[in-house]
Amino acid sequence: MLPVETKQLVRATWKLAKADSLTLTKRFYARLFELAPGVRPLFPDDLREQRRKLGASLDVVVTKLDDLSTVITELTRLAERHAGYGAEPEHYPVVGEALIGALQEQLGDAWTPEVEQAWVDVYGVASSVMIDAQRAVTA
Numbered sequence: 001m002l003p004v005e006t007k008q009l010v011r012a013t014w015k016l017a018k019a020d021s022l023t024l025t026k027r028f029y030a031r032l033f034e035l036a037p038g039v040r041p042l043f044p045d046d047l048r049e050q051r052r053k054l055g056a057s058l059d060v061v062v063t064k065l066d067d068l069s070t071v072i073t074e075l076t077r078l079a080e081r082h083a084g085y086g087a088e089p090e091h092y093p094v095v096g097e098a099l100i101g102a103l104q105e106q107l108g109d110a111w112t113p114e115v116e117q118a119w120v121d122v123y124g125v126a127s128s129v130m131i132d133a134q135r136a137v138t139a
């Protein structure tokens, strides 16, 4: 279970960041493809739909932080689809780095070490659920 403070920090900063989710998701993909150019071919040329889905899935995770069992079911299905997209367990850390970097850039002064730790913890939980689920389907 995630501590209450972690959930509060993530909820509050997600609300700020998603006010301009288009900029946030553009920043995310720009960072991801700079950090890991090798994953670019896994994504469609036109990222518009992809950006919308990324915002929506973060929204699901953040909204349901108190009800992790529902999120776990959704993340497990999401991970099974990711196996088909060619995503590898090794890609999760770089996706996390791109996400944290994009949020930091977006939030400016609202970004503090505590906020960073909260997002690292939440991404850590979500990505480990997905990695375990992906390993289970590809094993």
Ligand code: HEM
Pocket (backbone or CB within 6 Å): 039, 042, 043, 044, 050, 053, 054, 057, 058, 078, 081, 082, 085, 086, 087, 088, 091, 092, 093, 095, 126, 127, 130
């Ligand atoms: C916690 C981590 C992640 C979350 C929440 C997430 C979320 C999503 C969502 C919501 C979609 C839309 C399609 C669907 O719902 O099936 C998607 C698609 C996709 N994701 Fe992720 N993802 C994560 C990690 C990764 C990683 C590590 C990779 C590896 C590069 C990746 C690569 C892709 C690709 C290639 C697509 C499909 C593009 C397409 O053909 O439309 N994702 N992701």
